[in-house]
Amino acid sequence: MKSNGVFHGKNFIISSFIFIIFLCVLASINEVRFDALLKFGQCAFTRSYTQNSTNSTAIASSSSSSSLSSGEEIRILIGILTIPDHYHKRHFLRLVYGTQPLVGARVDVKFVFCNLTKEDQKVLVALEIMRYDDIIILNCRENMNKGKTYTFFSSLPDMLVNETNTSHPPYHYVMKGDDDVYFRLQNLVDSLNPLPRQDLYYGYVIPCPSMDPFVHYMSGMGYLVSWDIVEWVRDSDIPKKHLEGPEDKVFGEWLRDGHRARNRHNAKWSMYNYPEPHTGCTHELWPDTIAVHLLKNQEKWIRTLNYFNVTKDLKPSKLYHIP
Template sequence: MKPLKSEKRSFIILCFFIIISLCIYASINEARLEDLLRFTRGCDAANNSSSTSSFSSLSTGGGDDIRILIGILTLPDQYLKRHFLRLVYGVQSVEGAKIDVKFIFCNLTKEDQKTLVALEIMRYDDIIILNCPENMNKGKTLTFFSSLPDLFNDTDRPYPPYHYVMKADDDTFLRLPNFVESLKPLPREDLYYGYVIPCRSMDPFKHYMSGMGYLVSWDIAEWIKESEIPRKHFEGPEDKVFGEWMREGRRGKNRFNGKWSMYNFPEPPTTCTHELWPDTIAVHLLKNQVKWIRTLKYFNFTASMKPSKLYHIP
């Protein structure tokens, strides 16, 4: 019986040491896990603190998210409009996409611009200044698209910086979640997307996309940079000219007409307008604050504002 008692005692001691070892191992791993979580939270805080940089969304690699560059063509002196649009696009939350919004204009010509625009760039990093004289129908669109590959392509990156590039007006309101949802089922190559004009047309292969905002895949931007077709003919109504490039170069084989989720503001009524409605992707011709406010109120744009004792807005 004594040998059995001795074996039992040895077994109990062995179990005790195993339990102690497991506790120590678990404690070590818990510490490691806590360190990892602390590190992750630190990274998140660092990312949040740098959220004013519009390039931060490109730092996570290829992934499955749609990568979109929205270039809003505007003028250097439109300071207040840019600040307003930063609010409009900055508060929109989008799942499944990384979107960079940039303001696009040509070379600065005034001393005050050189200071004020420089301050904007330092604060927001969301401005692209093209090497061109400011113009409407003499090649600004060509300069914008043809400049993009040199501005954003990186030989160390095995994938394009963006899937899509959009040219938009500064009087267009884009509802980014609806916009992204409309893109998810579409091809990511040779795509030409927008609102077909003339207004009565529904055929994106016969006509062209309105300047309120049209989007192309990145490969088309690269084609515009390399092709001689745009350089032979770039003066005139630039959105119509852009459509002519697509036709002559046999580009944009995948075309998507955004009507009637893209439309002009309903007043004054024309064949290009209809009432605001929930499935909206873009509203165009918001030429004054009254129209902007009516549009934002219709979509209950401030509904996600958190309550606080620091303010009261009835």
Template sequence: MKSPKPNRKRFMLLCFLSIFFLCILASINEVRFENLLRFGRCTLSNNTTNTSTSVSINEQQQQQEIRILIGVLTLPDQYLRRHFLRLVYGTQNPEGAKIDVKFVFCNITKEDQKTIIALEIMRYNDIIILNCTENMNKGKTSTFFTSLPEIFNETVNGPDYPPYHYVMKADDDTYVRLNSLVKSLKPLPKEDLYYGFVIPCGSMDPFKHYMSGMGFLVSWDIVEWIHGSDIPKKHVEGPEDKVFGDWMRWGRRGLNRFNAKWSMYNYPDPVSVCSHELVNDTIAVHLLKNQEKWIKTLNFFNHTGPLKESKMYHIA
């Protein structure tokens, strides 16, 4: 019996249909793959855009922040005062500003200071040691302001210039309320600014005399001027706040002046022309010479109010 002859036409038709089917399948897969690529590119693009937007927002927020350096002039041996002030300033959360508080004194002279202060620097990095002999009215404040452009010179040509918009000199018996300070600075110029508590105490004219040493502030351009001008170099000795005011007057600097009185004042005990009772609208309180005055002041402003409840402690 003869085997049937293969039907060539049917075979060729089946081959053609198979090839056609494979082509369609390949085409469909290619479309799916292309869509997958497009989806991936889209997702990546969106993620990149979102990341860029997030970074851009962060950069804008940083650019809008006021940068302030507060130099607290103190003495090397005032270890306990520095630790206390770290608590006072470290527990404040200023909004819209980056504030660095540094403790400032002249060259250390004792062996124990070298070790203890080295430990402080390693732990907190908040100390500036000036190249001077410790003094009150013989140029310490001048050395502080003159040294700053050299300390922060890496930012002069960088994107973060100026390193600070404002520099404040404060005493270590002054309580500065950081949010109040920032709020008062927001509408003020960032150039040629001289800010503080006008002396004499009875005056409200910021263009008379000078700002009290309890805590005065200037813009960074004035700091650079102090660094380069001969006026501060030739007039160093005398009451440091009065000497600073002389520089401003003789150099015709600080044409933008702001009198923060009576939001800055001396503690009300003892009563004086420069003091008044504690009030809510306060930027700085001066002459907190002992712990009792500090505690009364901190309690008045409810400084520890944000303390969260916890099972770990009970403070009645």
């Protein structure tokens, strides 16, 4: 009986040991299966997200070379088309854009006009350049819809690409803007981060009800293109043959006729007209704004700047008291 007890005891130990090994093997197999399932789920999610992102941009870039390298900041040039005599407006806009903090980008705001024609302009504009270095003077006669926009874009490559500027391209994007638009620079940068760096046309689609950036063109309040399109405007004969007409519409026609801008992004309704008077092109101010257009007087500017609380970072001091 004793020997039988020992025999049964050994069998129990051996059986338990085999059962434990079985459990360990089963756990390992399940862990591998779980990891594989997790990776599959992550892959499926990534593909789905990429497809959704592509849809929002209309056409995704076909080359990974259009992406920024790791750690590289987006470089954007915003050309505000104005006229030489608008001194006070330029000083005001310098406050508006010079006090906006930025992360992950370099945004240069330049004021763009044609040749100076008055003695006072030659002195006062020269002083502005000496103090702020934010003015581009084009070789043209002042105009709105007779080629000024073409002169702006076509002049940039020769102006900006030189021996002292080693960055290529000097800017990833160039935007044409009006001087009655408030651009929120960080929101603009954030919206550009996932977009292609080449063959891009970005803005507020005209007409107002349209959401399709391939049907018509982007509003002149502020449209942006990638640097390769800037170079194309300079080199192509298409823009040279069609200079006159509403400048934003004409620009869109250049791209259509030249089969450019395969990548297009409609920034509506983050870009819109000021709420009053109410039209189909506007809505109330809201936090996700990139640009507000038609700020034609100081009252509208002040209401807009108050809404976005632009003075929230004002540091307290004994030198002033602002209630």
